Amino acid sequence: MNRTDIGPPDYRDMLPDAIKMNYGKWKYHENVRAGVLKHVSETGDEVYTVRVGSPRLVSIDFIRDICDIADKYCDGHLRFTSRSNIEFITDNKSNVNGIIEEAAKLGLPAGGTGNGISNIIHTQGWIHCHSAATDASGLVKAIMDEMYEYFTSMKLPAYVRIAVACCINMCGAVHCSDLAVVGIHRRPPKVDNEKVLAQCEIPTTIQSCPTGAIRRNPDPNIKSVVVREDLCMYCANCFTVCPAMPLADAEGDGVAIYVGGKVSNARKPPMFSRMVVPFLPNTPPRWTEVVDVLKKIVEIYAGSAKKYERMGEWIERIGWEKFFRLTEIPFTDQHIDDFTHAVETYRTTTQFKW
């Protein structure tokens, strides 16, 4: 008889001793260098954390490799961060360099702390998802190769969070990231009438469309739906409830770029990322056009923002008009919102810049 509903392992069984002994007693921390944190407890204890990057999609042998490091230096414990970095925690300062060196031997750089670019949170893409409009793992690899120096240093005005979602389902906080790449479709679904009949519930399919573009097929002999293409904005919600309406297309699919979002409440409240590039084609394996735009935005931000100013705060200060001028990204009619709550983004003041 198998067991069910046992729940996850109890985290208390997973904590290193130094963490257990100082749990809830932490007093302050320091950023020792990129990738190294020092936490000091009320008890006077110190722990050092070495944070290293990871490709996220990893083999079990990779996991065994990092376990070897943790066994040697960290009392047989390690943790992952919410951005898929790996953290080795030790109460022995002299272990820090050893951990960094052994991780480097595996090709894993120390970094991702402080005012830099941490690992990219991303989704599955072509490696495993049925609704992906772009890849994720490869796109992320291409971006991080180019952002590497910002991962291993803390030289930016503030930290920059990058996220990649392979479709607008957005399985991650893409919509509130400093830089976000989002896979998008640009062609309406192709309805397969025979499959609709076999696989889909028609009322649910009709209701799934946010713009009311899906209707019953007017021919009563065809138990299927039709799509009003002028109303469709390619969200793929219908495809999720009805597999007979695929819309993936090599030419139509690609990515959009969003900037300036944040989730932290520090200084300004959390903000949404805003679209700056409506579409770039998928150009595997390196997505050079996408990477170039992101790199350019980061460099202009780095040169223009004030200390501790997040990308969204910087843009609010200089104004979107100046952002588009500095980055030389063309402003098009697609930048003007025409979906829910669009009017909230229309300017209602004479205050603007040239």
Place this chain on the structure above:
Amino acid sequence: MDEDTPLLDELEKGPWPSYVKEIKRMAKKNKAAKDLLGIQELSYKDRVTHWKHGGIVGVTGYGSGVIGRYCDVPEKFPDAAAFHTMRVNHPAGWFYSTKSLRKLCDIWEQYGSGMTNMHGSTGDAILLGTTTDNLQPCFDSLTEAGFDLGGSGSALRTIAGCVGQARCEWSNFDTLKLVHDLTMEFQDEIHRPRWPYKFKIKASGCPNDCVAAIARADFTIIGTWRDTLRIDQNAVRNYVDNGFDIKTLVVDKCPSEALEWDEKNKELKLQADDCVRCMHCINKMTKAIRPGVEGGATILIGGKAPIIKGAYLSWVLVPFMKIEPPYDEIKDLLRKIWDWWDENGRTRERLAELIERIGLKNFLKEMGIPPVPQMVYKPRANPYVYF
């Protein structure tokens, strides 16, 4: 020449660690991983995904935790024709002993492709790619080793939280304990989908919100404090004496102008009533300023990604709540919300969309929560009021 992957080979170049290297590593000893590599190369050539939509597979007694996945060119890649995902509920805070991780690897070596996501966006450890036949024995081995599956589909998704008091001085409540407790309490809701759509809970220990709870959770718990900042004036003077520009970098950046640097008396003055507890001064002067001692959390609701009606950030529901075991206040509130959503929600309608359709005002009435100014940026400007 099915091992020929010229496009993917490009992704082995460059300084960032390569996932292609990882798949190739497994491909040497696992046929499914080898076919996965082939499928990925084909997608790079065709510029579309080669995974089919869905497929109903699972383990006995659950409706969640397994994502069915089939390749659309099975004849070319028979060893990855069925390539299902198992979502494994991670220990709170993503802490592991190497012993438990190695056990996970051994199980996945036996039953799956050997490829994993550490971790998925929801928080689970993702075991990527196994056959239908292997699902049940793999699950049995996992539970034997102390691991259970996480949520998927129209269910409560695996709950996630920040590192919290385990290694952070800013956490205003014990995020790990709360996440573990809620996860254990709501096993049925995680494993047996019965709602209009997905429901996510995330907990951050402070307003820095390291797990992005405000953007990603229908039910968002963000630590804060009810009293005032703790300022160590000697430590502040240390910062200033060491050349830290406190005026430009901290005082001028205070969003509510609650701070003032008294140059004459070398003292950082706080107008406590004006402080909005944003964390900036704490973040920048870690040794001198700390959150207050009366910790708790703000409960917010409705965060989500665009589908269907657009993205939302979570809205303030309860400005301050003490977060202490047995967490009855939170559990009661969650059950009340779920019952109401169950009763009123349409298929695939997230909580925020339902609240927008019916009105926050009506939602508050149903929940028995009195309205307070903290819930809005500003009151309405229009005269179209229901009485």
